[in-house]
Each structure stands twice: as C-alpha cells, then as structure tokens.
Amino acid sequence: METITLGKNGPTVTPLCIGTWAWGDKLFWNYGNGYGPEQIQEAFTAALEAGITFFDTAEVYGLGLSEELLGQFVKQAQQPVQIATKFGPLPWRFTSQSVSDALTDSLKRLQLECVDLYQVHWPFAFLLSQETLLNTLADEVKRGRIAAVGVSNYSASQMREAHQILAAKGVPLAVNQVRYSLLSRQIETNGILGTAHELGVTILAYSPLAQGLLTGKYSAERGESPTGARSIDPRFNKDGLQKIAPVISLLRSLGEKYDRTPAQVALNWLIAQGNVIPIAGVKTAQQVRQNAGALGWKLSDEEIQDLEIVSRPWK
Numbered sequence: 462m463e464t465i466t467l468g469k470n471g472p473t474v475t476p477l478c479i480g481t482w483a484w485g486d487k488l489f490w491n492y493g494n495g496y497g498p499e500q501i502q503e504a505f506t507a508a509l510e511a512g513i514t515f516f517d518t519a520e521v522y523g524l525g526l527s528e529e530l531l532g533q534f535v536k537q538a539q540q541p542v543q544i545a546t547k548f549g550p551l552p553w554r555f556t557s558q559s560v561s562d563a564l565t566d567s568l569k570r571l572q573l574e575c576v577d578l579y580q581v582h583w584p585f586a587f588l589l590s591q592e593t594l595l596n597t598l599a600d601e602v603k604r605g606r607i608a609a610v611g612v613s614n615y616s617a618s619q620m621r622e623a624h625q626i627l628a629a630k631g632v633p634l635a636v637n638q639v640r641y642s643l644l645s646r647q648i649e650t651n652g653i654l655g656t657a658h659e660l661g662v663t664i665l666a667y668s669p670l671a672q673g674l675l676t677g678k679y680s681a682e683r684g685e686s687p688t689g690a691r692s693i694d695p696r697f698n699k700d701g702l703q704k705i706a707p708v709i710s711l712l713r714s715l716g717e718k719y720d721r722t723p724a725q726v727a728l729n730w731l732i733a734q735g736n737v738i739p740i741a742g743v744k745t746a747q748q749v750r751q752n753a754g755a756l757g758w759k760l761s762d763e764e765i766q767d768l769e770i771v772s773r774p775w776k
Contacts, residue, residue, distance in 0.1 A: 462475060462476070462512045462756065462757070463476055464476070465663065465736065465738055466663075467577075467578060467609050467611070467635040467636055467663050468609060468611075468633050468634065468635030468636060468661060468662055468663055469633045469635075469661040470633065471577075471578065471608065471609035471633070471635040471636075471663075472543055472577040472578065472608050472609055474514070474515040474543045474577070474738065475512065475513050475514055475515045475543075475756075476732050476738060476756065477513055477515070477728065477732070477738065477739055477741060477752060477753070477755060477756055478513075478515045478516065478517050478545070478665060478738050478739065478740040478741070479504075479505075479508050479513060479515065479516045479517070479740070479741060479742075479743055479749065479752075480516075480517050480667065480740040480741060480742035480743065481501075481516055481517065481518045481522060481527045481530075481531060481742070481743075482518075482519070482522050482527070482742055483496075483742055483743070483744045484501050484518070484522065484523060484526070484527040484530050484531065484744075485522060485523025485524075485525075485526025485527045485529070485530055486522055486523045486526075486527065487523070490744070492523060492526075496744045496745060498530065500744060500745050500746070501530055501744065502530075502534060503745065503746040504743050504744065504745055504746050504748065504749050505531075505534040505538075506534075506746070507746035507749040507750055507753075508743075508749045508753075509538060509540060509542070511749060511750060511753035511756075512753075512756075513749070513752075513753060513756075514540065514541065514542045514543055515542075515543045515545070515738070516531055516542065516543070516544055516545070517545045517546075517638075517665065517740050518531050518544070518545070518546045518547075518571075519546055519547035519549070519582055520546065520547065520548065520549055520563065520566070520567050520570075521547075521549050521582070525566075525570050528546060528567055528570035528571050529570045529571075531544065531571060532570055532571040532572040532573070533572070535571070535572070535573070536572050543577040543578075544571060544573065544576055544577050544578070545576070545577060545578035545579075545580060545611070545636075545665075546567050546571065546576055546578075546579060546580070547579070547580045547581070547582040547613060547638075548560065548563050548564065548567075548579060548580070548581055548582060548598075549563075549582045549583070550581060550582070550583065550585070550586035550587065550589055550594065551587070552587040552588070554586075554587075554589055555587065555588035555589045556589075556593070557593055557596070557597040557600075559589075560589070560593075560594055560597040560598065561597060561601065564576075564579065564601060564606060564607070567579075568606065574605075574606070575605055575606050575607065575608055576606070576607055576608070577608045577609065578607075578608065578609045578610075578611050578635060578636060579598060579601070579607040579609075579610060579611070580610075580611035580612060580613045580636060580638055581594065581595075581598075581611070581612045581613060581615075581623075582613050582614070583613060583614045584612070584614060584615045584616070584619045591622060591623065591626060592626055595610070595623055595626040595627050596626065596630060598610045598627075598632075599626075599627055599630035599631075599632040600630075602632050603632075609633075609635035609636070610627060610632060610633075610634060610635060611634070611635050611636030611637065611638060611665070612634065612636070612637050612638070613637065613638035613639070613665075614638070614639060615637050615639075615653075616651070616652075616653065617651065617652030617653050617655070617656040618652075620634070620637050620653065620656055620657070620660070620662065621656060621660070624660050624662070633661065634660065634662050635662065635663060636662060636663050636664075636665050637653065637657055637662055637663075637664060637665070638664075638665035638666075638667055638740070639653060639664060639665075639666065639667070640666070640667055640668050641664060641666035641667075641668075641669065641731065641737065641739075642666065642668060642669045642670060642671045642675060642727065642731065643671070643675060643708055643712075643727055643730060643731075643768060643772040643775065644671040644674055644675065644696075644705060644708065644772065644775045645668065645671060645775060646772060646773075646775045646776040647775075647776065648664070649776055650776045657736070658736070663736050663737070663738060664734075664736065664737045664738070665738050665740055666731050666737055666738065666739045666740060667740045669727065669728055669731050669739035669740065669741060670724050670727055670728070670741070671696070672694070672696075674696060674697070674702075674705060675708070675709070675712065675723060675724055675727040676722070676723060676724040677709050677712065677713060677722070677723035677724070679697060679702055680702055680706065680709065704774075707771050708768075708771050708772050709723060711767060711768060711771050712726045712727055712768075715760065715764055715768075719758060719760075721754055721755075721758075722751065722754065724751065724752070724755075725751070725752075725754040725755040726755075726760070726768075728741065728752065728755030729755045729756075729758070729759070729760055730760060730765060730768050732755065732756075733759065733760055733765050739755075741755075
C-alpha cells in the first residue's frame with residue numbers, strides 16, 4: 462500500500478485514516494446501543510487486515526473512552542499502528558503544565574510513551590496563548606513524547622501563525638484537520654488548502670462522506686429516512702437531496718465502471734487531491750471493509766475533473 466508522510470518529515474501513515482469519535486461516545490453516537498466494545502474491536506482488526514494502520518482519536522471522544530479502547534487494541538496488535546489524538550484547549554487550561562498534563566493523561570489511556578501525532582482540537586484557547594500552547598508542544602517533541610504536531614479547524618492565518626511559532630523552535634507543523642469532501646470544498650477557496658500546500662502541511666479531511674450524504678443511501682426519491690442529528694439537517698430534506706443528485710449520479714456511474722460504491726469513489730477523489738488523508742469514521746468491521754475499497758485503484762485525471770466540475774457549487 463502507498464503511504465503518506467505527515468507534513469515535511471513526520472510519521473509515515475496509510476492514505477486512509479480510521480476515525481474513532483464513535484468509540485465510546487454516548488452523547489452523539491449512542492455508544493452501547495446497537496454497537497459496543499466487541500464491534501469496535503472487530504472494526505480495529507478489520508482495519509489492520511485491510512492494511513490500514515492509522516487511527517485518529519481525541520481526549521474528548523467518549524470522555525477518554527475512545528483513547529482507552531484504542532490503547533487496549535494497539536497493545537494486542539501484532540504490527541505497528543500510528544495514532545493521532547487531540548488536545549482540547551479548555552478554559553481552565555492556561556499554563557504550559559496543563560498542556561503537558563493533558564498529554565500525560567492521553568498517553569496513559571493510550572498505553573503509549575509517544576504519540577505519532579498530537580493535534581490542537583480547535584483554535585480558540587481562552588486564556589492560553591498560542592505561543593505557550595505550541596511552544597509546549599514543541600518541547601514535548603524534543604522530550605520524545607510527540608512525534609509530530611498538528612492543529613484542527615485552524616483558518617489559513619491561524620495555521621500560518623502556528624507554523625511560525627513551531628518553526629522558531631525547529632518543529633514543523635505537520636497537519637491541519639478540517640472538514641473536506643465533495644460537498645464541503647470551502648478549504649479550496651478560503652486559503653486553507655493553498656496555505657497547507659505552501660507550508661508543506663498535510664490535510665486530514667474529516668466528514669469526507671458529508672455525514673453519509675455521499676454514500677448514495679439518501680435520495681429525494683427513495684432510500685432511508687435520516688435519523689438523529691441528520692433528521693434536522695436541511696441537507697437531508699427533499700430539496701437538499703435534490704441539489705446533490707447530480708453529484709451522487711456521477712459517483713454511481715463511476716462506481717459502476719470500477720465496481721465500487723459511491724462512497725469509495727468519493728474517498729478516492731479526496732486522496733487524489735494529493736497530501737490529503739480522509740478520516741473515515743467507523744463503528745463496525747463492515748464499515749471498515751467498505752471504506753478500504755477506496756484504496757488500491759485510481760480515478761483518471763478526466764474523472765477527477767468531472768467530479769470537480771459537478772461539485773463546484775460546494776466550494
């Protein structure tokens with residue numbers, strides 16, 4: 462399998478990342494109702510079997526349970542696994558020590574001495590300055606507890622500032638984790654993607670299937686009725702689904718050509734953008750195997766361009 466280096470000289474990872482927000486999260490994903498530790502362990506095993514060894518978590522996912530579960534599974538794994546987690550700049554964290562303590566807690570839950578990628582979960586840090594936060598993370602790289610530093614949800618200017626602070630300590634900014642899909646292409650027009658290319662920063666794309674819209678499961682004429690948060694999302698009502706119909710139609714026809722699903726084509730398009738790694742959230746082994754079908758083949762330049770044209774309204 463091809464691999465991607467995070468940033469200029471970070472860890473080498475697989476071109477698809479497994480997202481673990483749902484691992485232990487009762488609030489949004491209703492963990493424990495319909496799926497639990499057994500299904501999640503099967504999903505982890507299925508990922509390794511498919512050759513995908515890159516996982517993204519965060520201390521806030523399941524209030525630490527996502528990290529704990531991942532730590533247990535990694536301990537039992539027979540091969541190297543790359544882990545990314547995230548620090549939440551919460552209001553009561555305003556010192557360098559509070560940043561280091563949060564990292565210590567994450568490493569304990571993950572049962573690791575060093576995490577491959579440590580990201581700042583969001584850009585507003587309340588009383589904690591970006592200088593204090595990022596200088597502390599740079600120090601932790603030198604201590605050997607972090608292999609690479611990333612940010613998440615940072616604008617182009619915020620990313621540039623983070624890059625400058627870290628560069629002064631000799632540490633590159635490896636990643637910016639942002640929303641990116643065929644139906645969320647704003648990073649191409651708001652400067653984030655251009656700045657990432659300029660600075661050598663890898664984009665980790667969350668919500669790469671637009672909360673399931675790009676799977677083809679939902680359509681104005683047929684398909685499933687959305688439940689949970691999707692039921693109040695205007696993108697899932699009849700008008701919203703009619704708007705995306707041309708995108709889904711093209712994904713279907715390309716899928717038929719390559720014997721792939723619309724979701725696999727949508728993920729493949731993201732990977733084709735270069736230095737972009739989709740984070741596909743999963744709860745089951747079947748979902749992992751589905752997402753793995755995005756790997757091992759390539760859309761043609763013309764097909765990539767056709768998808769670019771049909772999805773332009775979402776730039």
